[in-house]
Amino acid sequence: MIAATGISVGLSSVIAGSASAAVAGPAATGYRTAGTLNGVAAASNSSAWAVGYAGNGSAQRILMLHWNGKAWSRVTSPSVLTAAGDLSAVTVVSAKSAWAVGSTAGTGSGLGRSLLLHWNGSAWSQVTSPAAVYGGSLAGIAVTAKSGWAVGYVDTNPSAPSCCAGTPLVFRWNGSKWSRLTTRLGEGSYLSGVVITAANTAWAIGGPTAMITGALAKWNGSAWSWVTDPVAGPYHPLNGIAAGPGGTVFMVGTNNNRPGPPVSARWNGTAWKTVTVSAPNSSGLNAVAFAPGGRAWAAGITRSGSSAGTLVMRWNGTAWTRVSSPATGGGLNGLAFSASNYGWAVGSTTPASGSDKTAILHWNGSSWS
Numbered sequence: 001m002i003a004a005t006g007i008s009v010g011l012s013s014v015i016a017g018s019a020s021a022a023v024a025g026p027a028a029t030g031y032r033t034a035g036t037l038n039g040v041a042a043a044s045n046s047s048a049w050a051v052g053y054a055g056n057g058s059a060q061r062i063l064m065l066h067w068n069g070k071a072w073s074r075v076t077s078p079s080v081l082t083a084a085g086d087l088s089a090v091t092v093v094s095a096k097s098a099w100a101v102g103s104t105a106g107t108g109s110g111l112g113r114s115l116l117l118h119w120n121g122s123a124w125s126q127v128t129s130p131a132a133v134y135g136g137s138l139a140g141i142a143v144t145a146k147s148g149w150a151v152g153y154v155d156t157n158p159s160a161p162s163c164c165a166g167t168p169l170v171f172r173w174n175g176s177k178w179s180r181l182t183t184r185l186g187e188g189s190y191l192s193g194v195v196i197t198a199a200n201t202a203w204a205i206g207g208p209t210a211m212i213t214g215a216l217a218k219w220n221g222s223a224w225s226w227v228t229d230p231v232a233g234p235y236h237p238l239n240g241i242a243a244g245p246g247g248t249v250f251m252v253g254t255n256n257n258r259p260g261p262p263v264s265a266r267w268n269g270t271a272w273k274t275v276t277v278s279a280p281n282s283s284g285l286n287a288v289a290f291a292p293g294g295r296a297w298a299a300g301i302t303r304s305g306s307s308a309g310t311l312v313m314r315w316n317g318t319a320w321t322r323v324s325s326p327a328t329g330g331g332l333n334g335l336a337f338s339a340s341n342y343g344w345a346v347g348s349t350t351p352a353s354g355s356d357k358t359a360i361l362h363w364n365g366s367s368w369s
Contacts, residue, residue, distance in 0.1 A: 031050075031065050031072035031073075031074075031358055031360055032357050032358060032359075033054055033063075033357060033358055034054060034055050034056055034355055034356065034357055034358075035052060035053050035054035035055055035056065035060070035061075035063055035348070035356065035357065035358050036052045036053060036333070036347065036348040036356050036358060037050050037051065037052035037063070037065075037333060037334065037346035037347060037348065037358045037359070037360065038051060038052040038053075038086070038087065038088050038089065038333045038334060038346075039051050039052070039087070039088060039089040039090050039287075039333065039334035039346070040090065040334040040335065040336040040344045040345070040346045041090045041091050041092040041098065041336045042067075042092065042336040042337060042338035042342075042343070042344060043092045043094070043095050043098070043338065044095065044338050045069065045338050045339060045342045046067070046068060046069030047066070047067065047068065047069070047095065047338075048066070048067040048336065048338065048344055049064065049065070049066055049067075049075075049090045049092070049098060049100070049119075050064070050065040050067070050072070050090070050334070050344070050346050050360065051063065051064050051065075051087035051088070051089065051090045051100050051102070052086060052087060052333075052346070052358065053085070053086035053087070054358075056355050056356060060084060060085070060086060060105070061082055061083065061084055061085070062080065062081050062082065062083055062084070062085045062086055062087055062102065062104070062115075063081075063086075063087065063358070064081050064087060064090075064100065064124070067344075072360065075124065077123065077124065078124060078125060078126055080104065080115065080117075080126050081117075081124065083104050083105075084104065084105035085102060085103050085104035085105045085112060085115065086102050086103065087100050087101065087102035087115070087117075088101055088102045088103075088137075088138065088139045088140070088152075089101050089102075089138075089139060089140050089141050089193075089334075090141075091141050091142060091143055092336075093143050093144065093145060094145075095121060096119075096120060096121030097118070097119065097120065097121070097143075097145075098118070098119035099116070099117065099118055099119070099141050099143050099148070099150070100116075100117040100119075100124075100141070101114075101115065101116055101117070101138035101139065101140070101141045101150050101152070102115045102137070102138060102139075103115050103136065103137035103138065103152075104132070111134055111135040111155055111158065112135070112136075112137065113132035113133060113134055113135075113136060114132050114133040114136035114137055114138045114152060114154070114169060115132060115138065116132075116138060116150055116171065116178065127178060129177065129178065130171065130178055130179060130180045133154050133169060133180070135154050135155035135156065135158070135166075136152060136153065136154040136155075136169045137152045137153055137154075137169070138150050138151065138152035138169065138171070139151065139152040139153070139190075139191070139192040139193065140152070140191065140192055140193035140194045140204070140205075140241075141194065142194045142195050142196045142202065142243075143173055143196075144196060145175065146174075146175040147172075147173060147174065147175060147196060147199070148172070148173030148178075148196070149170065149171070149172060149173070149194045149196070149202055149204070149219070150170070150171040150173070150178070150194075151168065151169065151170050151171075151191035151192070151193070151194045151204050151206075152168070152169040152190065152191060152192070153166055153167075153168060153169055153190035153191070153209075154166060154167060154168075154169040156187070164187055164188050165187070165188065165209070166187065166188065166189075166190065166209055167183075167185065167186065167187050167188075167189065168183055168185045168189055168190055168191045168206060168217075168224075169191075170182075170183055170191065170224065181224075183223070183224045184223065184224070184225070185206075185217060185224055185225070185226060188208055188209050188210060189206060189207065189208050189209060189215065190206050190207065190209055191204045191205070191206035191217065192205055192206050192207075192238075192239070193205045193206075193238075193239075193240060193241040193251075194241070195241050195242060195243035195249060196243060197243050197247045197249060197267075198247060199221075200219075200220065200221030201218070201219060201220065201221070201247075202218070202219035203216065203217070203218055203219075203241060203243075203249055203251075203267070204216075204217040204218075204219070204224070204241070205217075205238040205239075205240075205241045205251055205253075206238075207237060207238070211234065211235070212235055212237050212256060213234050213235050213236055213237060214229055214231060214236050214237050214238030214253055214263075215229055215238070216228070216229045216230070216238070216251070216272075228272075230265040230272035230273065230274050231253070231263045231265055231274055232274075233255075233257050234257055235255070235256040235257040236253055236254065236255050236256065236257065236263050237253050237254055237256070238251050238252070238253040238263075239252060239253045239254065239284070239285065239286040239287070239300070240252045240253070240285060240286055240287040240288040240298070241288065242288040242289050242290055242296070243290070244290035244294055244296060245290070245294045246269055247267070247269040248266070248267065248268060248269065248296075249266070249267035250264065250265070250266050250267075250275075250288045250296050250298070250315070251264070251265050251288065252264045252277075252285035252286075252287070252288045252298050252300070253284065253285060254283075254284030254285070254286075254300075255284075258281070259281055259282045260281050261276075261277050261278070261279045261280065261281055261283060262277040262279055262283055262284050262285040262298075262300060262311075263277065263285075264276075264277050264285065264288075264298070264320065275319070275320065276319070276320075277298075277313065277320050278319070278320065278321070278322065279302070279311060279313065279320075279322060280302050280304075282302075282303045282304075283300065283301060283302040283303060283311050284300045284301055284311075284331075285298045285299065285300035285311065285313065286299065286300040286301065286331065286332060286333045286334075286347075287299045287300065287332065287333055287334045287335045287345075288335065289335035289336055289337060290337075291337035291339070291340045291343060292337060292338070292339055292340055293340045295314065295315060295340065296314070296315035297312065297313065297314055297315070297335050297337070297343070298312070298313040298314075298315075298320065298335070299311060299312050299313070299325075299332035299333075299334075299335050299345050299347075300331055300332060301330070301331025301332065301347075302331075307329070308329060308330055308331060308350065309327040309328070309329070309331075310325040310326060310327065310328055310330070310331060310332050310345070310347070310359075310361070311325070311331070311332070312324075312325040312332070312345065312368060323368065324367070324368065325345070325361060325368040326361060326368060326369060328347070328348075328349035328359045328361075329349045329350045330347055330348040330349040330350045330356065330359055331347050331348065332345045332346065332347035332359075332361070333346060333347045333348075334346045334347070337363070340365070341363070341364060341365025341366075342363065342364070342365070343362070343363035344360065344361070344362060344363070345360075345361040345363070345368065346358070346359065346360050346361075347359050
């Protein structure tokens with residue numbers, strides 16, 4: 001499975017002030033079932049979507065949840081939403097348009113297929129044009145009313161070694177239809193997240209399949225190409241990317257080389273600059289998102305011996321600072337905000353039994369619960 005990516009939310013201005021007033025939140029936010037949530041997106045305080053998989057091991061099934069303002073419930077239509085496989089990311093364009101991506105699992109020794117879903121305001125449906133790609137998996141999506149990208153990986157040669165098999169899988173949205181785009185990003189690599197910053201500019205994170213490290217790609221209006229990764233050194237997978245106001249972009253990940261604290265880099269509209277993350281060693285960031293108003297957030301996991309806990313960071317305009325979050329025993333994979341004082345973080349918790357269960361945290365403007 002390709003690492004999940006954080007969900008980005010388009011915004012208008014950057015602020016670094018104090019948190020807005022707290023709003024009343026749900027008393028019990030978690031939808032607990034065996035499995036993991038990889039991503040979340042919010043259309044409003046009364047409508048949000050979370051995606052991932054239910055079950056563990058060979059029993060893994062696609063999982064989608066909806067928040068109606070009072071409770072989370074499972075979405076089971078169309079039938080593919082209960083099939084074997086998983087969803088990696090979800091994004092909201094408007095109350096009447098949302099997209100989710102992932103893959104269905106193969107049967108027997110066969111490979112799975114890429115999966116692209118659309119919400120039209122009343123129902124979800126599976127996108128069948130272009131056709132699902134055999135051996136493909138979509139891991140990241142970014143869509144506006146007029147353009148969009150869905151990215152992932154396709155195994156082009158199952159018999160080849162991991163260093164040389166497969167290539168990035170890229171779908172392009174022109175405002176009315178999706179088409180598969182051939183890139184020159186090469187064999188033995190994948191894409192796991194994507195954002196749009198301008199009409200002819202997009203960024204994607206990924207990496208080589210043979211190494212647990214990160215790579216950065218750019219769309220210049222005519223082609224995708226690899227560009228210099230601002231995070232130096234090997235073994236630093238990039239797990240999340242999000243675009244904010246003024247063309248600002250954050251990407252976050254994990255430093256497995258030392259191991260050290262999480263890695264982060266910021267695009268200010270002109271250049272990429274690495275950003276120090278003041279967090280414990282052996283911790284990592286899996287997701288990043290912007291809240292309305294322009295504040296950036298990041299989330300992931302901390303580790304100490306055999307135990308794990310959630311990690312939430314907030315950008316204050318100059319640095320990442322840690323915000324207290326419940327210790328679920330697991331990590332966070334996705335973030336989304338419908339307002340500066342209303343947000344969601346999703347991931348998993350590992351109970352004493354050792355089997356992961358879905359975890360959902362809520363931000364009410366003053367605390368995570």
